[in-house]
Amino acid sequence: MSPVHRTEQRTAPGDRALDPLSFTLDRTSPVPLYYQFAQQLEAAIERGTLAPGNLLGNEVDLSARLGLSRPTVRQAIQSLVDKGLLVRRRGVGTQVVHSKVRRPLELSSLYDDLESAGQEPTTRVLRNERIPAPAEVAAALGIAEGAEVTVLERLRCTHGRPVAFLCNYLSASLLELPTQRLESTSLYRMMRSAGIVLHSARQSIGARSATAGEATLLEEKEGAALLTMVRTAYDVTGRPVEYGSHVYRASLYAFEFQLLVRP
Amino acid sequence: MSPVHRTEQRTAPGDRALDPLSFTLDRTSPVPLYYQFAQQLEAAIERGTLAPGNLLGNEVDLSARLGLSRPTVRQAIQSLVDKGLLVRRRGVGTQVVHSKVRRPLELSSLYDDLESAGQEPTTRVLRNERIPAPAEVAAALGIAEGAEVTVLERLRCTHGRPVAFLCNYLSASLLELPTQRLESTSLYRMMRSAGIVLHSARQSIGARSATAGEATLLEEKEGAALLTMVRTAYDVTGRPVEYGSHVYRASLYAFEFQLLVRP
DNA sequence: TAGTGGTCTAGACCACCGC
């Protein structure tokens, strides 16, 4: 278990751990072959059948064994390299990465984050109306000042305790936002259901002291440290579709994520 | 300038904006062809020669015009899709994304961030010694408790004002860290120079109120909101190489970044 | 239906690594 070992045991037993692995490819399936292979490879890594540090075996043999062409095998491997699960080195081979690289940063929904953490999130909609866009919002959404926008104010709780106060703006024409559905799912899920495909988002994460109003709402003391996030999300055409300003109780929430170093 | 337009003007003049563009490929260069093409494509987008919304023209024609095979052209295009500059849609084509997608989140160095923002960062090294690893540090770095580590405490300033207090731990055997060099460059640059190739990092960003000591050091009032970041960085073999705990003045600093939505 | 990107093949040569 020494963490100092490097790349010994090139030919040690169990090195070509890929042999005992059985990969089943279904050529009649609509799922691309490279994707089928990538998923099975990822599953093998996930459950430890392919241990960290193990070499994958060279791509030529691999493709022969799988009955695939080398480019197809490479496409599968590359997708796992992009996820940070594998590392390729010329003249050496492809290895499983040691660390528990799991989630890279993604455009996350607080609701989804809490739900997947088993936190049973609930939402109280404090405000849901259509108003003329204030200047700041109009600028962020790239619309005319005074154009109709939907403003949402929500209080997100887990186990009955408030975690965050969320304020969001969307062009009113984009989407219907019934209060009832907002209380049982996430805004991003509703946008997705409405066919809005998100492409990117610009975020800024900061901190500040709670105002009296925020303190009351979030059950903190006035002046308590709060985490803040301001975000503009864009769809595939590059059009801004959502602008949000959120505050989180720093005592209950932090942003956690994994980064990959760009090569 | 209406931000509401979608994908009109399929056949409008100036649509095949790629025609007037001149791409020069050097087959004798060691730089891969797909990379040469990708760079010139990115430059054309950057300077607006390829305007947002423009279609690229189909890949078959494109490869013929460039004298490249289609997979090579696709590799170039794919790299820009991954960067968020282009969007591909089946049956439609490849378009330049509207928004000013620029920097995705990367494993950033505060020093480099400030420097590239023209903030003239300076560093005061408050502590630079070798100590037995405390339990928390040993756990993060995957070494034995009590093993020798280098501990760094630095104050980062811009324009003479303190911005952040940085505390970092590294295995002592990894790297020499002369105080003088630490005051004129970033820790990550020094690690890179020493041949340490970073692969990924796990970060947690939160907030809390300043202690009396932090307040004095950062020239804030006691209880002021501070941004906090805790980070463990890993090299290509998955070994933890650095553990850091940083606090930033929320009044002077925020984390800004662009995210791409995973497809 | 015509045009687009998505997938896949079966080769080839080169650059880098470790021995």
Next chain:
DNA sequence: CGGTGGTCTAGACCACTAT
């Protein structure tokens, strides 16, 4: 030196989109 990944080619067929 042999083995590895990195790059590149010239085709092919399919799935999806728009008209």
